[in-house]
Amino acid sequence: MTVRITIIGAGPGGLLCARVLQRHDIEVTVYEADAAVDARDAGGSLDLHADTGQIALADAGLLDEFLALSRPESQAGSRLDHHGTVLKAFVPADDDLAAPEIDRGQLRALLASHVQPGTVHWGHKLVRAVPLGGGRHRLEFADGSATETDLVIGADGAWSRVRPLVTDATARYTGVSFLDVRFDDVDTRHPGVAALTGAGQMFANDGDGHGIILQRNNNGQIRGYLVVRGDRITVHDPEAVKRSLLDEFAHWADVFRPALTDWDAVVERPIHVLPAPLTWPHTAGVTLLGDAAHVMAPFGGFGANLALLDGAELAHAIAEEPTFDAAITHYEKGMLARAGELAVGANQALQEFVTSADPDDAPDHEAEHRKYEAAAAEYRRAR
Template identity: 60%
Template sequence: MATTPRIAIVGGGPAGLMCARVLQGHGIRPVVYDADTAVDSRDPGGTLDLHADAGQIALEDAGLMDAFLALARVEGQAKSRRDHHGTVLAEFTPAEGDQAAPEIDRLHLRTMLYEHLEPGTVRWGHRLVHVTPAGGGAHRLEFDNGTGTEADLVIGADGAWSRVRPLLTDAVPEYLGVHFLDVRFDDVDTRHPEVAAIVGDGHMFSSDSDGRAVIVQRNSNGVVRGYVAFRAELDWHVTAGVDVTDREAVRAYLLREFSEWSPVMRPLITDNDSDYVQRGFWALPAPLTWDHVPGATLIGDAAHLMAPFGGHGTNLALLDGVELAHAIKKESSLDDAIARYEAEMFPRSGELASDANTALRKFFATASPDAPHLPPDHAREHQDYQARAAEYRRRRAGSDR
């Protein structure tokens, strides 16, 4: 690119920080604007796995694989599936040397990415309130702290409720009819040995035949985090007369709702050290595309918010950031860079998002006893990650010649 463009990345999550990191490696210095007051000013959630065919490719491109592996938990790839009586239905233990999808705490990932940026890259405490075209593909950004700026390219990395997205599409997230309550167990091996035994080193998924599930995962520092999930309207607590800020009231409600669950499994629902944090499953229409808009594009959840089944969201977000940064470096204009990136991102994310949303809806529908939900073959899943990673690299090498 003949001149260095002014690039504003709105959102300092994994997608935005990764994009900034790779742009800086190309000698381009974007500015990242984020509403948070600091990288660790809020709880970004629990743990996630970074797949060999997406998140890890991004980390390699950014020169961050060693930093990632220093924080990641390879043993966290272990998974088990139980019914609501506690009976083990399936187990997966990663083979020695298997690094297809190691786990990392979300805060550790965000902090790692932030610490590998040039000082001053991120402007904390900047919540975007308006973004408007300024002519010639440029845009004017206004923040809630009274400051503003102009950019030749605005990259919306600002998640589910993106303020940048309306520049490109009128699509908005849709509630998928499934609610979950975030729970946390501290010092689990000492204080909650029964929970530690059920969870093991990695991830445990349990469900019944009426659309209820408990998903718990080992995090770092002796913490287990998880979700108590059930079909519900957004205002379920109003209808049920439950004060969601009253831990005991929520606990009593869950004991009624999960009354068929065995005593072995109930500590996962009732013995949490945290309050029950409400979260809902939302998704954008999938596959989602839009017509090219000069000077603006989206990455991560802003572009393809999807259900968490498959764990693709953050992985795609990291790859989005890398691919957009590479396109900006390679193409002769921002318009060509956006077109190149979006042409690859739309099909890559669209099918995965559609499949994830469909899988969630089907899973939380009332299951028929004749058609139980079978656990995935995780060993095959890991093989597929590695095979797709190799194919991705071959394809990229061919396109770079």
């Protein structure tokens, strides 16, 4: 009898899992709420670490294509105080590939182009997953369609509709919001923002609830994240947003003013996280990966990296273990322990960023990169 494997969500983790399953000649179907791979703005840049995201891409046979698209030079970074003083700076060596950057949209398109045609059913938003017994589930979609499956993999993000099958945990608001701002054609139209950002990224904070993060992206773009405590700034009126930001950041140096007022688009992103560390009892026929399993604060760049490695490890477990139950048990044991530790650290780093301006809190990128490389070598030895 043919068994059916269904992934909900065609983000990087879900697509990576599907790709590795297909490399094992295992059939899989992916359902995604978006109408197409490029139906929405996927967000800013990602640094894919040698010990997580890059291992997963190698398992998918896509590491070389990723490296060709990536921007190693954008690993550069600086940490400033709110007066504009540079506290720390990092410039990667020419051969440093520990954490090169790639735009989220580029990564998603790369993965989507390497699953078999027809794998992803776009425009299918899951509204309900109903247990049928024996590990089977009925999946019901917003367009009225439905399907039944022997294994459902929730790769559907922070607001997962699959997660309630295994836990009643929900993402909670951290009390911190990001205003995601975009600067187009930066080197011509926004030279001040370009100079402040440099080749990679810039972090600045004041220890009193305010921060600015700027990241180089592809195609002449820079994405910025204007960090405030609370959700008192809404984005319905762009000019009102700019006035509010000038008031919030009035004590910051003038060098930051273009980042607050000269952007071309803005999206509000309240930061939500799951309890960490999070575990749940084994549930037949269902598991989670990526943000559905462990959404955490975006400090350390772990979210997408863990989603990719989750996808690869789950696919390998399905291919190698005798039953779905055994595969889920094997996969979740490693995934939950790894994600729990990193989530605790990431969530703490977010709170430190908004409450402390101590330069010693800033990460040592050189040490981080050597850690990624050493951990990657150890991971491969342990296989």
